Amino acid sequence: MDILQVAKRARVSTATVSRVLNGFPGVRETTMARVRRAIAELNYVPNPHARSLRVGRTRLFGLIVSDINNPFFPELVDAFEALAAAEKIEVLFTHTNYDPRRLQSCVRRMIERSVDAIAVMTSEVDEPALEDAAKAGIPVVLMNQRRLASRYPNVPVEYASGFREALDHLLALGHRDIGFIAGPETLYSARARRAAFKTALKSHGLHVRAEWIAAGDMRVEGGRMAMEKLLACDPRPTAVLASNDLMAVGALQAAHAAHVAVPGSLSIIGFDDIPIAAMVHPPLSTIRHPRREVAARAFAALQLALKGAKPDACPALQPHLVLRNSTAAAPAARRARKGRRQAG
């Protein structure tokens, strides 16, 4: 009975109050003022449930990420939320903690809340979960899930180009023995990065050595353990790419612990360019993942889908190498060139 109270106080009908509330045209200035005053005096806030019950839309988007504790994601969340707020859309937010099976329950929860659309920004997606959303008529957008791109809107990121830049750089520094710290096989994004790494290696005519690829859990600890394995190889790589920055940081720690100088005896390049990358010692060279862009495209795709439009096949986003101080000439080449480049 609440819009009715306002209506009474303003001596108009509920329809008029509603019109004022929603900015519909055709309400006289003076009436509008009266209604506004009544609203203010009564401290009236429209009931969102009555509204969405009637209208069918909730102006609520779901956002699911892999891991809120990985500093990669907060920036994405932040960007997504800012866009949403500008459109008066609220965001319901959860994470799967890298467990693809958890996606289904996340999606279900969102469906139960009847969000208008869901952005699934995880490293891996479990398809049945998406089908649930589809059945409920809720549009979905994915982050770089090529294998599902034909069935669901997708924001593609071309890992390969980033790795190519990184390899170009390492090759120019004389590195030929290059290792890789991969993510778990269960994550699509990890598999994709691993594949992109291999492709880039081969395209440069380099050999892929299986023992120079170690897998971690996408977190610091996993990176440290993976690096320990790589350091134990004989011969061992002179440079290592990591599948994300957290693992690169772990790699750095392992190198420190083993008294292997970075970048003196070992070059390390990360992936993502999270803020931490610039804070560790030496500052980490890394491949910048354009996450704000990803958020923007994802949001745009959802809005498009809500209008019933087909998603426009946008060109893939390109990550680029950001040089800091964790790379230097390869030890062998170094001797030859006599330390032309200094450690940070």
Next chain:
Amino acid sequence: MDILQVAKRARVSTATVSRVLNGFPGVRETTMARVRRAIAELNYVPNPHARSLRVGRTRLFGLIVSDINNPFFPELVDAFEALAAAEKIEVLFTHTNYDPRRLQSCVRRMIERSVDAIAVMTSEVDEPALEDAAKAGIPVVLMNQRRLASRYPNVPVEYASGFREALDHLLALGHRDIGFIAGPETLYSARARRAAFKTALKSHGLHVRAEWIAAGDMRVEGGRMAMEKLLACDPRPTAVLASNDLMAVGALQAAHAAHVAVPGSLSIIGFDDIPIAAMVHPPLSTIRHPRREVAARAFAALQLALKGAKPDACPALQPHLVLRNSTAAAPAARRARKGRRQAG
């Protein structure tokens, strides 16, 4: 008309369907089975808005933090969300970006969504915003806002004890000249930490030198600039406490840039113990802020408030010093003791 379809198909009334849906007792087994089947066959999902419109509760909590990009917060958010999920409560989440004025619009947005309760976990709170919530009958809980503790439930954190531990440690290392990197005056938590620092200094009989207190913006950049100011002092402090870890990291960078060895010539202690603290070089000694505990207490307080109970005045949480490698004997004392303690 949707529960009605189910009712028809199961040849019962909507009331019975509703009873089955909500697990109310007193429905015959066979009826229940029929209803269940109808629900399954029709793929029926109850409309959450119709439900909350009727019931008044949404099982939706609001959570407002200062800065999602500060790694202090994701862990708090994570903990809060996990507790909520266990209770089948969803979390609506935003941040003020350290701007107290933004709190009001955040709270308004939450009220408009008619959340059941709001956790305001920001460094500073703008009281009018809370009044809005109070007017709307929505319980609120704050993080360490002593000045408002009498009017709103509050999760107190006793900064002083953390600073005392830190000072004890520094004094034991022979430091007497101790500086402080404070946060902006506009943030209550920053003022509180500054006050706690001063109190701790005085209680140890040390002098507070105004020029040894520099303010930053709670981020890395601000910490760097503040440290530059402190380094320019003559004499300059031999140890510096920072109001949060991000600023401590900035301080570290400034020291590096100025070729001041940490901890050799300068000891630094942060506050919060965010993951980054362990990743920088040298690993940062810091005062651990018990944020998961804070989240748990905040959540509990809200649930209590929803039951209409008075919040129980819990004892303040105690932050503790976590020793890593950014502190060492004071330079003067060092000479005397001849480097008893090594730099990390």
Next chain:
DNA sequence: AGCAGTTTTGTAAAGGATTACATCATCCCC
């Protein structure tokens, strides 16, 4: 003043679930 054409405003029907209360069916036992 009266009429047509615009503007403004009002009326009342959705929208979908919950729930107090009423009703009907059963069952037990005298």
Next chain:
DNA sequence: GGGGATGATGTAATCCTTTACAAAACTGCT
């Protein structure tokens, strides 16, 4: 077999907005 207790189900009001449609109030003009 009837009265009362108990159990199962149904009826209809309610929650609060939005909005199609109807009605009223203006405007300008003859």
